[in-house]
Amino acid sequence: MSGRSVRVLIVAGEASGDLYGSLVMRAMAGSQDHAGALIGGPVGDEAPVPHQRVRFTGIGGPAMRAAGLRPLGDAGTMGVTGFLEVLGSARAIWRAYREARDLLSSVDRPDLVLLIDYPDFNLRLAKKARGAGAPVLYFVSPQVWAWRKGRVRQIAAVVNRMLVILPFEVEIYKRAGVPVEFVGHPLLDLVQKAATPGQALRPLGLDPKRPTIALLPGSRRNELRAHLGIMLGAARRLRGEFRDLQFLVPVAPTLDAGGVEEILREERTRAIAAGAANGDLECVLVREGRYDALAACHAAVVASGTATLEAALLGVPMVIIYRMNPLTFALARMIPDVPHIGMPNLIAGGRIVPELVQGECTPERIALELRRILIDPGTAETMRRALSGVRSGLGRSGAIDRVAAAAWDMIGACGRKHVA
Numbered sequence: 442m443s444g445r446s447v448r449v450l451i452v453a454g455e456a457s458g459d460l461y462g463s464l465v466m467r468a469m470a471g472s473q474d475h476a477g478a479l480i481g482g483p484v485g486d487e488a489p490v491p492h493q494r495v496r497f498t499g500i501g502g503p504a505m506r507a508a509g510l511r512p513l514g515d516a517g518t519m520g521v522t523g524f525l526e527v528l529g530s531a532r533a534i535w536r537a538y539r540e541a542r543d544l545l546s547s548v549d550r551p552d553l554v555l556l557i558d559y560p561d562f563n564l565r566l567a568k569k570a571r572g573a574g575a576p577v578l579y580f581v582s583p584q585v586w587a588w589r590k591g592r593v594r595q596i597a598a599v600v601n602r603m604l605v606i607l608p609f610e611v612e613i614y615k616r617a618g619v620p621v622e623f624v625g626h627p628l629l630d631l632v633q634k635a636a637t638p639g640q641a642l643r644p645l646g647l648d649p650k651r652p653t654i655a656l657l658p659g660s661r662r663n664e665l666r667a668h669l670g671i672m673l674g675a676a677r678r679l680r681g682e683f684r685d686l687q688f689l690v691p692v693a694p695t696l697d698a699g700g701v702e703e704i705l706r707e708e709r710t711r712a713i714a715a716g717a718a719n720g721d722l723e724c725v726l727v728r729e730g731r732y733d734a735l736a737a738c739h740a741a742v743v744a745s746g747t748a749t750l751e752a753a754l755l756g757v758p759m760v761i762i763y764r765m766n767p768l769t770f771a772l773a774r775m776i777p778d779v780p781h782i783g784m785p786n787l788i789a790g791g792r793i794v795p796e797l798v799q800g801e802c803t804p805e806r807i808a809l810e811l812r813r814i815l816i817d818p819g820t821a822e823t824m825r826r827a828l829s830g831v832r833s834g835l836g837r838s839g840a841i842d843r844v845a846a847a848a849w850d851m852i853g854a855c856g857r858k859h860v861a
Contacts, residue, residue, distance in 0.1 A: 447852055450544060450551035450575070451499040451510070452566065454559030456660030456695040457747040458581065459502030461627050461841070462557050465580070466497050466508040468845035498544065498551070500537050502695045513540040534562065541566055545573040553852050556600075557581050560592070567599040576851050580604045580624075580844050582614070593617040602851060604844055607788070608836060624843040625836030628747070632754040636730065638737035645725045645734065651685045652739045652815060655757070656724065659744035660693035665704065667764045668744050673708045674804030675742065677722050679811060688724045689738070691731040693748075698726055740814045740821070742807055745782045745796075753785040753831040758824040760795050760810040761786075764802040788834040793827035 449469070453462040497505075500514040514537025544551065554570040556563040560583035567577045582605045583592060596603065597617045605611060606626045614621035634641075638649040647653060656676065658668035669690075676688050690705075692698050709721060727734045735741065736755040743749050745763040752759045761783035781787050783796050795810045797803075814821045 446494040446496040447553075448549060448551045449495060449497050449499075449553045449555055449848070449852075450541060450570075451497050451501065451505070451555045451557070452541065452559065452563055453499075453501045453505065453557040454562055456502065456693040458557040458559060459504045459695060460631070461581065461844075462501050462510075462555075463504035463508040464627065464631075464841045465555070465557075465844050465848070466505060466510065468841050469495055469848055470509070498549075499541065499555075504694060513537050513544075538562060538566065542569050545569055545575055551575055553578060553848055555580065555848055558583070564592070564595060564599060567596075571599045571601075576601045576854075578602050578604070578848055578851055581606055582610050593619070602847065604847060606835075606840065608834070622843070622847065623836060624847075625838065625840040626750070627840045628750055628754060629832065629835055629838045630841065632732055632751050634733050634736035634755060636733040636737075641730060641733035641737040645689065645727065647687050647689065647725060649737065651687050652683065653687050653689060653737060654679070654811065655735050655738040655741040655743075655752075656688060656690045657735075657741060657743040657748045657752070658690075659746060660695050660748070662696070662700065664744050664746075665696060665701065668762060668802075669701070669704050670708050671762070671764065671802060671804055672742050672807065673705070673712075673722060673724070675807035675811065676724070677712065677717055678804055678808040679815075680722060682812070683815060688722070689727050689734055690724050691727045691735055691748075698728060701726060740811055742811065745784075747784075749794075750784050750831070750835075753828045756825050756828055758794070758814045758821045758828075759785075760797065760807055760814075762797045762802045762807060764799055785828060785831050788831050789827060794824060 451462055451466065453459050496511070497509055498511040498513065501510050501512065506512055514533060550573060552575075554567065554575050554577045556567060556577065556579045558581040563579070564583070567579070570577050577600050579596070579600045579602070582603060583596070593613060594617065596614075597619045600619060603614050603619050603621045604624045605614070605621060606624065608623050611621055611623050642649045642653065654676065656669065656672040658665050658672060676686075680686050690701060692701055705724060713721065732751065732755065735752060735757060738757055741752050741757050741759040743752055743759050743761055745761050749759065749761050763782055781792060781796060782798060783794060785794055786792050786796065797806050797810070814824070
């Protein structure tokens with residue numbers, strides 16, 4: 442590979458994957474002079490040739506594009522959940538897949554295929570990559586312990602190396618014969634608060650002396666539509682009882698703030714027309730300083746996903762919710778279940794925060810659970826103590842550096858194989 446750029450095909454399909462992908466890209470580019478020496482010395486005696494440039498092509502969102510991605514598709518367009526919901530983005534997904542597939546058989550075939558989560562798309566692409574002779578590194582395992590456990594066999598056939606972010610995932614892949622490493626969770630390095638509640642809330646026009654609740658409806662467009670209206674309904678009910686409550690909505694990077702504002706306007710119009718109390722409820726959108734704003738909140742209602750771990754690491758008492766298309770939910774119930782949907786509960790091994798799914802995910806039930814946190818200091822403190830234990834279950838810091846080191850190690854190994 443000496444004398445030309447190293448080519449990496451990288452794919453992430455949602456907000457968290459876009460963030461992790463951008464960090465891995467920057468770590469790989471920044472470490473290319475000493476590839477493989479990011480943590481604890483060289484990965485092998487022979488590292489890739491120093492001063493090689495690395496070129497990233499693939500699928501991601503704004504963070505990956507800012508890190509230098511030459512895009513084939515957009516994570517904001519492709520990031521949806523559910524068996525049926527994905528059909529609405531089918532054309533964009535197929536176009537991106539076709540371009541990525543064609544790249545694998547072109548003269549610019551990548552030296553490494555780096556896949557981040559997004560399993561239905563990425564595992565199909567991994568099969569094509571293996572057929573084309575391109576090594577596949579997979580970061581952030583599909584949740585095979587919860588959904589479609591038989592998919593482990595498929596992964597074993599198409600993935601060269603799996604990097605997991607939850608410790609209990611290691612044994613699953615070892616049993617299937619997949620080379621696996623627990624690298625720790627990237628959020629350990631990312632989720633930090635740098636401001637006091639006053640410093641975080643005053644620039645938003647909010648009073649740090651008043652109780653504040655965060656509404657986090659999810660990072661995907663279909664999640665935003667499914668959850669934000671229900672959250673606003675709960676907020677209106679609480680505002681009728683707690684007149685000094687204020688609300689903020691941290692907006693995921695893959696979502697358009699205009700789309701969030703549109704839903705807020707629609708819900709406000711609907712509530713006023715229906716004669717609802719507090720129909721004109723005000724919610725402040727937060728783009729910058731999202732972690733500081735969330736850390737300043739007394740409680741949060743959070744759609745199941747990465748944001749639940751962000752809230753946990755910041756010690757914010759929360760209610761976890763999720764709602765989907767009824768037919769999608771009926772299909773999902775046919776799959777073997779796990780005791781919890783929320784990552785904090787899964788990591789803690791018990792129900793440390795409430796979960797409201799599908800039929801239980803109503804404005805009334807959400808308001809009830811939030812009320813308990815607001816009026817009972819003991820409930821809130823017990824939850825905070827339990828959430829403090831989540832951090833220790835996520836391993837140690839430095840996950841992104843370990844991923845970058847593994848990527849360079851695989852690129853170097855592939856290069857040495859071709860030379861041999």
